[in-house]
Amino acid sequence: MKKSITLIAGSEQTRSALVKQLKEYLSDRIFINSYATEAGIDEIIRDDLVILSSEAVKNDLLELKLLDTTCEIVTAQRTVSYDFIDKIVLLSPDTEVLLVNDDPESTYESIEILKRIGIDYLKYIPYYPGIKESFKKVNIAITPGEVDKVPGFVEEIYDIGTRIMDFTTITKILSRLDILNEKAGIFSQKYLEKIINVAKRLAKSRNEILELNNHLHLVMDGLNDGLLVYSKNGNVSVLNENLKKLLKLGYRKAIGKSVNNVIYNKNLLSFLMDKNICEGKIFNINGVEVFVNKLYLIQDDSVIAVFKGVKETIETNEKLRRELINKGFYAKYTFEDIVGESESIKRVKAIAKKLAISGLTILIEGESGTGKELFASAIHRESKIRKGPFLAVNFSALPDELIESELFGYEEGAFTGAKKGGKAGLFEQADGGTIFLDEIGDISLKVQARLLRVLQEKEVMRIGGTEIKPINVRIIAATNKDLVKMVREKKFREDLYYRLKMGYIQLPPLRERKMDISNLMDYFIEVGTTEDIKISHDAMNQLLKYDWHGNVRELKNTLTYMLAVREGKYLTLKDIPDKGFFHDIIHNENNGESKNIDIHLNEEQIYILQQIDIFSRKGQIVGREKLSEGTIGTKYEMTKYQMRNRLEQLEKMGLIIKNKGKHGTRLSPKGEVLLKGLMVHNGV
Numbered sequence: 001m002k003k004s005i006t007l008i009a010g011s012e013q014t015r016s017a018l019v020k021q022l023k024e025y026l027s028d029r030i031f032i033n034s035y036a037t038e039a040g041i042d043e044i045i046r047d048d049l050v051i052l053s054s055e056a057v058k059n060d061l062l063e064l065k066l067l068d069t070t071c072e073i074v075t076a077q078r079t080v081s082y083d084f085i086d087k088i089v090l091l092s093p094d095t096e097v098l099l100v101n102d103d104p105e106s107t108y109e110s111i112e113i114l115k116r117i118g119i120d121y122l123k124y125i126p127y128y129p130g131i132k133e134s135f136k137k138v139n140i141a142i143t144p145g146e147v148d149k150v151p152g153f154v155e156e157i158y159d160i161g162t163r164i165m166d167f168t169t170i171t172k173i174l175s176r177l178d179i180l181n182e183k184a185g186i187f188s189q190k191y192l193e194k195i196i197n198v199a200k201r202l203a204k205s206r207n208e209i210l211e212l213n214n215h216l217h218l219v220m221d222g223l224n225d226g227l228l229v230y231s232k233n234g235n236v237s238v239l240n241e242n243l244k245k246l247l248k249l250g251y252r253k254a255i256g257k258s259v260n261n262v263i264y265n266k267n268l269l270s271f272l273m274d275k276n277i278c279e280g281k282i283f284n285i286n287g288v289e290v291f292v293n294k295l296y297l298i299q300d301d302s303v304i305a306v307f308k309g310v311k312e313t314i315e316t317n318e319k320l321r322r323e324l325i326n327k328g329f330y331a332k333y334t335f336e337d338i339v340g341e342s343e344s345i346k347r348v349k350a351i352a353k354k355l356a357i358s359g360l361t362i363l364i365e366g367e368s369g370t371g372k373e374l375f376a377s378a379i380h381r382e383s384k385i386r387k388g389p390f391l392a393v394n395f396s397a398l399p400d401e402l403i404e405s406e407l408f409g410y411e412e413g414a415f416t417g418a419k420k421g422g423k424a425g426l427f428e429q430a431d432g433g434t435i436f437l438d439e440i441g442d443i444s445l446k447v448q449a450r451l452l453r454v455l456q457e458k459e460v461m462r463i464g465g466t467e468i469k470p471i472n473v474r475i476i477a478a479t480n481k482d483l484v485k486m487v488r489e490k491k492f493r494e495d496l497y498y499r500l501k502m503g504y505i506q507l508p509p510l511r512e513r514k515m516d517i518s519n520l521m522d523y524f525i526e527v528g529t530t531e532d533i534k535i536s537h538d539a540m541n542q543l544l545k546y547d548w549h550g551n552v553r554e555l556k557n558t559l560t561y562m563l564a565v566r567e568g569k570y571l572t573l574k575d576i577p578d579k580g581f582f583h584d585i586i587h588n589e590n591n592g593e594s595k596n597i598d599i600h601l602n603e604e605q606i607y608i609l610q611q612i613d614i615f616s617r618k619g620q621i622v623g624r625e626k627l628s629e630g631t632i633g634t635k636y637e638m639t640k641y642q643m644r645n646r647l648e649q650l651e652k653m654g655l656i657i658k659n660k661g662k663h664g665t666r667l668s669p670k671g672e673v674l675l676k677g678l679m680v681h682n683g684v
């Protein structure tokens with residue numbers, strides 16, 4: 001026999017939605033009657049099964065005595081329809097929305113349902129016709145099919161459709177009609193289908209969003225400008241690649257962080273966070289001058305900061321830097337790269353920083369390897385002309401004629417071999433920057449005179465030229481020689497000495513600040529290897545015993561050696577090089593003989609000294625015959641008579657001791673010191 005059921009809803013809209021839902025699960029064998037109370041009911045409702053859309057409808061019917069309570073009655077539990085759920089799940093967390101329904105109960109119930117099914121991250125504001133309480137006027141509304149009740153100020157309406165009967169209600173109905181078993185399969189399949197469809201739609205929208213996002217990023221990264229978007233409390237939501245480069249953020253995450261975690265420039269920070277500043281400004285960010293503009297997005301209370309032309313500026317800067325690096329015109333080190341916690345180095349650093357800003361000409365004195373070049377570079381980087389070039393010239397490496405032409409340049413035809421069109425000297429090239437004159441004690445009196453002119457007049461004239469060019473170059477000079485002694489001996493011009501020594505820095509030798517050794521070792525390990533290498537106590541104690549006459553450079557060389565020969569992750573005693581490696585041992589053996597032997601040898605003389613050294617070490621007797629034989633086939637080939645002359649010269653210089661007979665010729669202590677020094681300097 002055909003069964004019959006009756007469904008009663010409050011409104012016509014709900015009635016039709018629930019009938020539609022029932023028809024999905026019930027076959028034609030079941031006849032469905034339906035009513036809406038708003039249209040009025042004039043007969044007592046009785047049927048095989050009566051379904052009421054809500055408790056409110058039930059109460060109405062009972063009050064009007066229109067319900068036969070002896071029949072089977074199911075009062076529906078309602079939920080939101082999955083068909084519309086994806087519309088709202090993409091709203092961002094904390095979005096304020098008006099939840100609009102026809103009366104207070106159904107409004108609060110809808111909010112509860114949405115929260116229960118997981119959409120609990122929105123800020124719901126209840127709204128229904130005739131609401132008495134005050135409510136916030138936001139421009140988004142969600143309504144379960146009550147679009148006509150949404151107030152006029154709302155701009156975006158999400159209609160999630162009339163609430164339908166939930167899973168348990170449908171099961172109850174099927175069971176009361178005795179068709180649950182028969183319909184269970186199709187029922188769960190339909191439910192699943194709906195959920196899968198929602199998931200599919202969500203995945204599609206997610207993909208679309210991701211695509212859009214990628215596209216947006218491409219556009220943002222392709223811009224010439226740097227872009228930063230942040231909320232009024234400083235939370236970053238967009239920071240494009242250009243800006244990342246400018247801020248040197250590397251792989252650090254910026255999105256979601258606070259602005260002050262990505263921008264350290266205090267002026268820029270206060271510019272960004274101060275609502276009262278509207279006009280754009282120029283900032284110097286990591287050495288790059290950039291114009292920054294702000295735009296307020298009133299809609300979502302956030303700010304867009306545009307860093308104008310960043311990409312182009314960074315590219316030009318990088319190109320310039322590359323060119324400078326290629327030419328060696330770039331100051332590599334800053335004060336941060338100068339390691340040392342000893343009082344003496346800290347004091348020198350503090351003075352150097354002050355002198356850096358002063359713009360004065362500076363003379364740096366210090367033994368070889370104490371970091372004179374390092375300081376010169378750091379001073380330049382700290383100075384007001386840090387953006388200008390930094391040129392380092394080492395006089396000890398250049399012959400006198402070359403020094404002149406390199407420093408001051410020359411005009412075409414100034415001398416044989418002079419380039420066509422002439423050449424700008426280093427002073428001209430360093431214009432607007434710093435020139436570092438290393439080993440200033442090595443320049444001839446002639447070059448000293450020319451240099452003095454540059455210092456006094458602040459202008460240069462090329463060799464063979466007539467035109468005088470004004471130049472604006474800061475000079476930092478360095479020496480490991482005793483310039484005062486040289487002035488006394490008339491080897492260095494007194495006027496030049498005082499011109500150079502406007503600012504003065506004396507670098508302490510490493511043996512006077514041994515507490516820095518450990519920090520320096522750690523630093524060199526850190527920059528020298530990516531591995532986690534430690535140094536044993538014994539080894540460190542041993543290293544602290546040395547006098548380090550080659551200073552930091554010698555320490556660095558020693559560490560490089562130890563890293564090369566080490567076996568594990570520990571540098572140990574056995575990794576420390578043999579005595580011969582160290583400068584100080586030579587000094588000790590030499591009984592404190594002059595710390596700098598001022599002798600210049602040619603290649604041939606050095607070769608002879610080396611040969612004598614090699615033979616003596618093997619315990620062989622060295623004479624002029626043996627030495628001349630040894631030169632056969634080398635570029636120093638010479639007869640024994642020629643060799644005798646050379647040996648006589650070396651003897652006069654006090655570098656060898658010539659003995660007759662079984663002792664033969666050997667190096668003097670001075671010769672040994674000189675040779676070892678040369679070998680250490682050449683990295684042998």
Ligand SMILES: Nc1ncnc2c1ncn2[C@@H]1O[C@H](COP(=O)(O)OP(=O)(O)OP(=O)(O)O)[C@@H](O)[C@H]1O
Pocket residue numbers: 337338339340366367368369370371372373374375438480520523552553556
């Ligand atoms: N305090 C320091 N911290 C880190 N590295 C240092 C320090 N001092 C010196 N060095 C390193 O030691 C080496 C020698 O330094 P630098 O060339 O500046 O010495 P120098 O006094 O100019 O030597 P020379 O007189 O022989 O030219 C460099 O590799 C430098 O980087």
